[in-house]
Amino acid sequence: xxxxxxxxxxxxxxxxxxxxxxxxxxxxxxxxxxxxxxxxxxxxxxxxxxxxxxxxxxxxxxxxxxxxxxxxxxxxxxxxxxxxxxxxxxxxxxxxxxxxxxxxxxxxxxxxxxxxxxxxxxxxxxxxxxxxxxxxxxxxxxxxxxxxxxxxxxxxxxxxxxxxxxxxxxxxxxxxxxxxxxxxxxxxxxxxxxxxxxxxxxxxxxxxxxxxxxxxxxxxxxxxxxxxxxxxxxxxxxxxxxxxxxxxxxxxxxxxxxxxxxxxxxxxxxxxxxxxxxxxxxxxxxxxxxxxxxxxxxxxxxxxxxxxxxxxxxxxxxxxxxxxxxxxxxxxxxxxxxxxxxxxxxxxxxxxxxxxxxxxxxxxxxxxxxxxxxxxxxxxxxxxxxxxxxxxxxxxxxxxxxxxxxxxxxxxxxxxxxxxxxxxxxxxxxxxxxxxxxxxxxxxxxxxxxxxxxxxxxxxxxxxxxxxxxxxxxxxxxxxxxxxxxxxxxxxxxxxxxxxxxxxxxxxxxxxxxxxxxxxxxxxxxxxxxxxxxxxxxxx
Numbered sequence: 423x424x425x426x427x428x429x430x431x432x433x434x435x436x437x438x439x440x441x442x443x444x445x446x447x448x449x450x451x452x453x454x455x456x457x458x459x460x461x462x463x464x465x466x467x468x469x470x471x472x473x474x475x476x477x478x479x480x481x482x483x484x485x486x487x488x489x490x491x492x493x494x495x496x497x498x499x500x501x502x503x504x505x506x507x508x509x510x511x512x513x514x515x516x517x518x519x520x521x522x523x524x525x526x527x528x529x530x531x532x533x534x535x536x537x538x539x540x541x542x543x544x545x546x547x548x549x550x551x552x553x554x555x556x557x558x559x560x561x562x563x564x565x566x567x568x569x570x571x572x573x574x575x576x577x578x579x580x581x582x583x584x585x586x587x588x589x590x591x592x593x594x595x596x597x598x599x600x601x602x603x604x605x606x607x608x609x610x611x612x613x614x615x616x617x618x619x620x621x622x623x624x625x626x627x628x629x630x631x632x633x634x635x636x637x638x639x640x641x642x643x644x645x646x647x648x649x650x651x652x653x654x655x656x657x658x659x660x661x662x663x664x665x666x667x668x669x670x671x672x673x674x675x676x677x678x679x680x681x682x683x684x685x686x687x688x689x690x691x692x693x694x695x696x697x698x699x700x701x702x703x704x705x706x707x708x709x710x711x712x713x714x715x716x717x718x719x720x721x722x723x724x725x726x727x728x729x730x731x732x733x734x735x736x737x738x739x740x741x742x743x744x745x746x747x748x749x750x751x752x753x754x755x756x757x758x759x760x761x762x763x764x765x766x767x768x769x770x771x772x773x774x775x776x777x778x779x780x781x782x783x784x785x786x787x788x789x790x791x792x793x794x795x796x797x798x799x800x801x802x803x804x805x806x807x808x809x810x811x812x813x814x815x816x817x818x819x820x821x822x823x824x825x826x827x828x829x830x831x832x833x834x835x836x837x838x839x840x841x842x843x844x845x846x847x848x849x850x851x852x853x854x855x856x857x858x859x860x861x862x863x864x865x866x867x868x869x870x871x872x873x874x875x876x877x878x879x880x881x882x883x884x885x886x887x888x889x890x891x892x893x894x895x896x897x898x899x900x901x902x903x904x905x906x907x908x909x910x911x912x913x914x915x916x917x918x919x920x921x922x923x924x925x926x927x928x929x930x931x932x933x934x935x936x937x938x939x940x941x942x943x944x945x946x947x948x949x950x951x952x953x954x955x956x957x958x959x960x961x962x
Contacts, residue, residue, distance in 0.1 A: 443467050453477050453486060453504065460484045467491065468528075470501040476510045476533075479549070481517030490527030490553055499527050499553055506533030511540060511569075512559065515547035521576055524550040533559040538595060539569030540585060548574040548601075559585045564621070565595030566611060574600040581607045588614050590647070591621030592638060602629045609749065613640040616675070617647030618664060626652045633659045634751055634780045641667050643675030645692060649700075653681045658763070660688045660751050660780040661696075662743075671698035676728065679704035686763035687713040688741050688779040689721070696721040699728045709733065712764040714741050714778045735764060741779060752781045755813065755854035760785075772812070772858070784812040788850045788860035796867040801838045803866065809850045809858075818851035824866065841870040841888035841895060870895040876911050878903035882918035900924050900933060900951065907931045914938065917948040924951065925961040 441463040448469070450456040454477045456466035462483040470489065477486070488502035489495065506512035512533035513525060525542075533540040540559030542551065556567045566585035568577075580603075582593045592611035608619045618638030622628060633656070635645045644664035648654055661673045673692035674682065677700035687710070689696045696716055699706045706728035712735030715721055719732045742757040744750040753759055760783045763776035770776055772787040789808040794801070809816055821829040823836045824844035838844065844866040849859040870890035880903050884896035896916070897903050901924050903913035909930040916936065924933070935949035936942065953959035 441465065445469070446473075447471075457482060457484065457486065463522075465491070468502055470498060472503040472505055474505045474507045476506055476512055476514070477504065478514040479517065479519050479523050479547075481519060483519065483522040485524045485526065487524070488527035496553070499555055500529055502527060503529045503531060505531055506540070506559070508532055508534040511535045511538075511543035511561075513542045514539075515549045515573070515575075516543065516545040517547065519547040519549045521548060521550045523547075524552060525554065526550075526552045527554070529555045529557065531556075531558045533561075535559075535561040535565075535569075537562060537569075538564035538571070540565070540587070541567045541582075542569070544568070544570045544573035544575055544599075546572045548576070550576045550578075551580060552576075552578045553580070555581045555583070556585065557581070557583050561585075561587045561591075561595075563587065563589045564597075565591045566593065566613070567608075568594045569597075570595065570599040570601055571597045572599060574602075577601060577603045577606050579605045582609075582611065583607070584610045586612045586614075590616045592618045592640060593635075594620050596620065596622045596626040596628055596652075598624045598626060600627045600629075603631065603633050605632045606630070607634045607636075608638065609634065609636045611638045616640055616642045618644045618666075620646045620648075620654075622646065622648045622652045622654055622680075623650045624652065625650075626654075628654050630654065630656045630659050632657075632780050635659065635661045636663050636751060637749060638664045639667060642669040643671040644673065645671075646674045647671070647677075648674060648680040648682060649677035651679050653683075656682065656684045656687055657767075658686045658776065658778075658780055659684070660690075661692060662688065662690045662751060663692065663746060665693040670694060670723070673697055674708075676700065676706035676708065677703060679706065681707045681709075683709045684713050685711050686767060686776055686778050687715075688759060690714065690716045690741055691746070692716075695723050697723065699724045701725040701727055703727075705729065707731065711735050712762070712767075712778065713737075714739060714759050714762075735762070737762065737778075751779070753777060753779065753783045755783070755856055757783070772810070785856050786810065786812045786816050786850050786852045786858045788848050788858040790846075790848045790860060790862075792846075792866070795865060796869070798869045798871045799839055799841055801866075801868050802835060803838070804835050805833060805846070805848075807832045807848065807850075809848070809860075812852055812854075812856060814853040816850045816852045820849040820851075822847045822849075838866065838868045841868045841885070841890075843867055843888075875906070876908075878907050878911060878913045879916070880913060880920070881916040882920070904929060904931065904933065912938070915949055917945060919950040919952055921952045921954050923953050923957050923959055923961070 490498040540561040541556040566587040567582040592613035593608040618640035673696040709731035711733035718738040742754040759778035847861040873890040873892040878891040879896035881896040884898040913933040935945040937945040
């Protein structure tokens with residue numbers, strides 16, 4: 423991890439060989455003066471503190487960031503505050519800014535806009551917004567936290583909480599906009615009219631991934647209000663505990679040809695219902711798969727004005743949040759939503775099927791290595807556990823070494839006494855009784871000791887793969903002995919039936935049963951070469 427961090431810093435610094443870093447307050451006393459002094463590709467780097475006022479990028483393609491940018495220390499987000507002082511939008515992008523204009527690592531608060539975007543206002547602009555807390559902002563008309571008009575910003579790792587509006591979009595307002603949201607929390611926002619969490623209208627198609635929409639409220643559409651040809655796409659989104667103060671659509675309200683798709687989502691405990699279609703205007707549609715949906719398909723009130731595409735993988739079961747009462751919507755270890763998502767979705771970091779909902783549930787991931795993986799018998803090997811814990815510690819290990827031996831030690835030692843290819847497996851169990859197993863097929867290769875014969879031993883219990891022709895590790899076929907023998911050598915065959923056809927291949931050797939060494943004629947009848955009707959049994 424340290425190596426990755428240093429690589430990040432090196433890339434960060436090298437990217438500014440031809441750009442300027444303007445430090446606030448050392449170089450400029452305010453953030454806005456830093457922006458004014460900056461030119462495209464510059465960075466305005468802000469020290470911890472509270473900065474009162476409103477900032478406008480004025481079309482500049484620059485980065486404005488706290489020290490989080492250079493340290494990756496998330497504590498700088500809460501320590502570096504832009505306070506709008508109740509005098510307008512805290513941050514404004516309204517001059518065509520694109521993703522090369524970025525805002526990173528701040529708390530945005532106390533904005534009060536007469537129209538839209540108490541926290542952040544985007545109009546015909548698509549900046550990159552990262553690692554922000556947007557809290558306690560107000561807009562009179564639209565977007566207490568964020569307003570997007572004709573804009574498609576990128577929102578990553580953002581918390582939008584406790585914002586409000588007198589009309590639409592307590593958390594976010596989208597109008598003719600196609601933003602992307604990743605790892606975003608939208609909670610405890612309110613709208614007096616529509617869309618407590620998100621308001622979405624007029625051909626807007628936001629993409630939401632790993633987003634939590636919870637505990638928001640509005641007159642209509644507590645979590646999401648979606649209408650007028652909008653098509654949100656939701657993947658791994660948790661929508662829960664949202665409510666309406668009077669009307670319908672506690673989770674999602676759809677109106678006038680809105681079309682939503684939900685994959686790997688959770689919709690639970692929204693009041694008065696999870697999804698509601700407006701009775702009139704153009705019909706709506708919703709497509710749901712691999713999601714935990716309270717009430718099942720019956721939890722969608724269509725009013726005969728739309729289509730529900732209820733696909734495979736959906737369940738109706740308590741998701742078992744860790745502590746919904748305190749706003750913790752991570753999953754308990756026994757949640758039915760763990761590993762229950764779409765198998766075609768990208769796998770979780772531990773290689774398992776994705777969860778339903780916004781949060782990945784970390785499970786133990788078994789792995790191991792050995793100090794050596796091949797050698798001669800007897801071979802002693804030290805195994806080392808490389809397993810990664812999940813949410814809690816691993817407390818049990820079970821090893822199967824493939825030779826009949828096993829161990830419950832974390833880092834065991836095993837001695838292999840017979841040659842062969844051995845498959846080794848490790849099963850780990852954590853405190854929550856979650857398990858994972860790693861199996862490495864043919865991981866250990868054990869060779870017989872070197873043998874220089876003159877007498878090559880053959881037995882029906884031997885092996886042509888791992889035998890060396892010694893009495894301890896004989897070959898399984900007579901032909902294997904002939905193949906390694908040199909002139910004047912002897913191939914000595916133990917009693918048994920050998921189904922094969924042998925060829926001396928010009929070698930001046932002796933092939934004999936134990937009659938050769940004992941003169942016991944019983945070995946003649948008990949040592950058989952069976953040609954299996956496939957040619958001459960013996961060829962010279």
